[in-house]
Amino acid sequence: MLNIKNVSVQYDNSQEKALSDINLSFNNGEFVCILGKSGAGKSTLIRCINGLQKPTHGEVYWQDQPLSKMNEEQLRQVRRKMGMIFQHFNLIPRLTVIQNVMTGTFGYRSTFKNLIGWFTDDEIKRAKQIIDDVGLMTQIDRKVEQLSGGQKQRVGIARALLQQPAVFLGDEPVSSLDPGISNHIFQLIQEMHHRLQLLTIINVHDVELAKRYATRLIALKDGKVVFDDIPEKFDDDKFHLTYGSTVNKFQNYLKIN
Amino acid sequence: MWFKYRSIFTVILLLVLVFFSMRLTEFDLSKFKEFRNMIDFLSQWFPMDFSKLPAMIHDSLETLALAFLGSFLGLIFALPISFMAAVNTSPSKYLYHFTRFSLSFVRSIPEIVFGLILLTALSLGPFPAVLAIMFHNVGVLGKLISELIEASDPGPQEAMKAVGAKKGFGYLFSILPQIWPNVLSHYFYRFEVAIRTSLILGFIGAGGIGQRLFNDFKTFQYSSVSLDVLMIMILVIMVDLIGSYVRNKVI
Numbered sequence: 001m002l003n004i005k006n007v008s009v010q011y012d013n014s015q016e017k018a019l020s021d022i023n024l025s026f027n028n029g030e031f032v033c034i035l036g037k038s039g040a041g042k043s044t045l046i047r048c049i050n051g052l053q054k055p056t057h058g059e060v061y062w063q064d065q066p067l068s069k070m071n072e073e074q075l076r077q078v079r080r081k082m083g084m085i086f087q088h089f090n091l092i093p094r095l096t097v098i099q100n101v102m103t104g105t106f107g108y109r110s111t112f113k114n115l116i117g118w119f120t121d122d123e124i125k126r127a128k129q130i131i132d133d134v135g136l137m138t139q140i141d142r143k144v145e146q147l148s149g150g151q152k153q154r155v156g157i158a159r160a161l162l163q164q165p166a167v168f169l170g171d172e173p174v175s176s177l178d179p180g181i182s183n184h185i186f187q188l189i190q191e192m193h194h195r196l197q198l199l200t201i202i203n204v205h206d207v208e209l210a211k212r213y214a215t216r217l218i219a220l221k222d223g224k225v226v227f228d229d230i231p232e233k234f235d236d237d238k239f240h241l242t243y244g245s246t247v248n249k250f251q252n253y254l255k256i257n
Numbered sequence: 258m259w260f261k262y263r264s265i266f267t268v269i270l271l272l273v274l275v276f277f278s279m280r281l282t283e284f285d286l287s288k289f290k291e292f293r294n295m296i297d298f299l300s301q302w303f304p305m306d307f308s309k310l311p312a313m314i315h316d317s318l319e320t321l322a323l324a325f326l327g328s329f330l331g332l333i334f335a336l337p338i339s340f341m342a343a344v345n346t347s348p349s350k351y352l353y354h355f356t357r358f359s360l361s362f363v364r365s366i367p368e369i370v371f372g373l374i375l376l377t378a379l380s381l382g383p384f385p386a387v388l389a390i391m392f393h394n395v396g397v398l399g400k401l402i403s404e405l406i407e408a409s410d411p412g413p414q415e416a417m418k419a420v421g422a423k424k425g426f427g428y429l430f431s432i433l434p435q436i437w438p439n440v441l442s443h444y445f446y447r448f449e450v451a452i453r454t455s456l457i458l459g460f461i462g463a464g465g466i467g468q469r470l471f472n473d474f475k476t477f478q479y480s481s482v483s484l485d486v487l488m489i490m491i492l493v494i495m496v497d498l499i500g501s502y503v504r505n506k507v508i
Contacts, residue, residue, distance in 0.1 A: 076421040079421040091416070092417075092430065092435075093435050094434045094435070094437070095434055103417065103420055106417065111426045114422070
C-alpha cells in the first residue's frame with residue numbers, strides 16, 4: 001500500500017545525502033520500527049512518507065499514486081489518511097485537550113466550518129470516545145501546556161486517531177519521555193494498531209522498545225538501509241553495524257571494567 | 258579577560274558622539290542658574306482650578322476614544338498584513354518584500370505629518386487624527402506582529418500540515434494562539450503611545466485633552482494646565498492598568 005522507490009534526499013546545507021537510494025514497501029497491518037543513530041535519516045524517511053519532505057530523487061507511492069505528481073489538494077487528501085505524532089508533540093499551545101484533538105478533523109472539513117468551530121455531534125462524540133480511549137477523559141478541558149509529557153503525547157495520538165488514519169507515523173514519539181512512560185505510549189499505539197488495522201511506522205532509538213513491539217525492524221545508517229527483517233534477527237552484529245564503533249568501544253570498556 | 262583592545266575604540270567613539278551631540282543640542286548644565294524661573298512658573302500651576310473639570314473629563318474621554326479607535330483599527334488592518342510580511346507565512350517572495358517595504362514606508366511618516374495632510378481634506382477635528390494614528394499603527398504593529406510570526410514555534414504548523422489542514426488556515430490556527438498574548442501586549446503599548454500622540458495631534462486641532470492643554474497654555478491659564486496634565490497622567494496609567502489586567506487574563 002506504500003512504496004518507496006529509489007528515494008534520495010539531499011539538504012541544501014549539507015554535503016552528504018540524508019537518504020540515499022532507499023527502496024522499501026509497506027503493507028497494511030505491519031508494525032514497523034525504524035532504528036538508527038541520530039542523523040542516520042530516520043526523520044527524513046518518515047517525513048517523505050507524508051510529503052512533509054520532498055525527495056530530491058525517486059518517488060513515494062501511496063496506493064500506487066506518486067506523491068510528487070499530486071497537487072496541494074490531492075496531497076492534503078493523502079495526509080489526512082496518515083496520522084502523525086512528533087517528538088515534541090507539536091500541540092497547539094493555549095488550546096484545551098479537546099480543542100487540540102478536534103484539529104484532527106481539519107483535513108475533512110471546509111475552512112469556514114473550521115474557523116467557526118462548528119462540529120457535528122458525531123464528530124464531538126467520536127473525539128470524546130478517542131480521548132477516553134487514550135485515558136485523558138479527566139483532563140479534557142485542561143490547556144495542553146498544563147499536562148505532563150506523556151499526557152501531551154496521548155493528546156497527539158488522539159489527534160492523529162481522529163483523522164481516521166490508514167497509516168500511523170511517529171517521528172521519535174517517545175524520545176523526550178521517561179522509559180516507563182515510553183512503554184505505556186507504545187502499548188497504547190500497539191492497541192490502536194491492532195484495533196484499527198493500521199500500518200504503523202515509528203522512529204525509535206531505543207532498540208529494546210523497538211524489538212518488543214515491532215513486527216518488522218528497519219535500521220538506517222548514513223542514509224542507507226542496513227537491516228530490514230523481523231526483530232528476532234536483529235542481533236549484536238547488526239546492532240554494531242547500525243550504531244557503529246562508538247557503542248562498540250563503550251561496551252568493550254564496560255566489559256574490561 | 259573582560260575587555261578587548263577594540264573596546265577602547267568603541268568607548269572613544271561613544272565619547273566623541275556624546276560631545277558632538279551636546280554641542281548640537283546646546284547641552285549646558287550651567288544654564289540651571291535660572292532654576293528659580295522654573296519654580297516661579299510651576300508655582301503658578303497651583304492651586305489647581307477645578308471649575309472646568311466636567312469639560313476636561315469630556316475631552317479626556319474624546320482623547321481616549323480617539324487613541325483607542327486609531328490603534329484598534331490599526332491592529333485590525335495590521336493582523337492580515339503581518340502574515341504577508343512574515344517570511345514563513347507569506348504567499349510569495351515578492352509580496353513579502355512589497356509588504357515589508359510598504360510597512361516601513363508608512364512607519365517612516367510621523368503621525369503629525371499624516372494629520373497635517375489629512376486636515377486639508379477632512380478639516381479640523383478628531384477624525385483626521387484617528388486616521389493618522391491608524392496608519393502609523395498599521396506600520397508599527399504590522400512589523401512587530403510579523404516578527405512574532407517569524408519567531409513562532411514551527412512544530413504546530415507542521416502538525417497542521419500533517420492533519421491535512423489547508424495551508425493558510427493551518428498557519429492561522431497554529432500561530433495565532435501562540436502569539437496572541439504578545440500581540441495584546443504590543444497592542445496595549447501602542448494604545449498607550451497613541452494617547453500621547455493624540456495630545457500632540459491636539460496641538461494641530463484634533464480636539465481632546467491635548468488641544469485643551471495647548472489652548473490653556475497659550476492663554477496662560479496655568480491653574481487649568483496643571484489639571485490637564487493630571488488628567489493625562491491618569492489616562493495613561495489607566496490604559497496601562499487595563500492592559501496588564503487583560504494580558505494576565507489571557508495568559
